[in-house]
Amino acid sequence: MTTEAIYAKLLPIIQGYLPEDVDTSQVHPDSDLTRELNINSAHLVDIVLDVEDTFDVEFANEDMENLRTMNDAIAIIHKKIN
Amino acid sequence: MQPSFKAILDQLPYSRPFLFVDTLEAVSEEGITGTYRFKEDEYFYKGHFKNRPVTPGVILTECMAQIGVVCLGIFLTGTISKENALIALSHHEVTFYKAVVPGELVTVVSKKIYFRFNKLKCKVQLRDPTGALVCEGVISGMLQKKSS
Numbered sequence: 308m309t310t311e312a313i314y315a316k317l318l319p320i321i322q323g324y325l326p327e328d329v330d331t332s333q334v335h336p337d338s339d340l341t342r343e344l345n346i347n348s349a350h351l352v353d354i355v356l357d358v359e360d361t362f363d364v365e366f367a368n369e370d371m372e373n374l375r376t377m378n379d380a381i382a383i384i385h386k387k388i389n
Numbered sequence: 390m391q392p393s394f395k396a397i398l399d400q401l402p403y404s405r406p407f408l409f410v411d412t413l414e415a416v417s418e419e420g421i422t423g424t425y426r427f428k429e430d431e432y433f434y435k436g437h438f439k440n441r442p443v444t445p446g447v448i449l450t451e452c453m454a455q456i457g458v459v460c461l462g463i464f465l466t467g468t469i470s471k472e473n474a475l476i477a478l479s480h481h482e483v484t485f486y487k488a489v490v491p492g493e494l495v496t497v498v499s500k501k502i503y504f505r506f507n508k509l510k511c512k513v514q515l516r517d518p519t520g521a522l523v524c525e526g527v528i529s530g531m532l533q534k535k536s537s
Binding site for chain 1: 479503505506507508530531
């Protein structure tokens, strides 16, 4: 799967957990999910669970620790499915 | 009450007037059951409502969270303690069916939906002594050790 294809499937997952006052247009590949997009740590877990279902992968604790931005998520998913 | 249940209660980071757990009756990897009797003199009855004391829904939710998520979380992690715990409610959605009056004993039954990456999500029910459903919902919390 290409980076673009992963991004296209990841974006709607992220958008589903944005707080009301964060516009979807603020989401960029290098956006910090918690610091910039204000996604809380519990929703970050929900995002990972959704990602696991969507891409049929499993995140380890170290993956979670390395997950800060959309690009991080794409890199982790890319590594796991290829 | 079993000594292991007492050990869980001893680690709770709450005290009166905001401790809403008396006893635990069953604990496993999959869920927990515990009770609390709302004392006649709980602080909130004076104002909720004027001249008609009824347990506030937020307090029933707190009772469900303390037993159903925090006590279960202590059991599942085995590492949370008053000194090093980071505990935070992250989400709850609760539906209420009947009132709880001063002096009433309630039983909370919680079933784990998942516990991953420090997030514990549970389906929780609170019942009165007749077994009637008082309220139920889904409650999630983050439980982890402080890193420093």
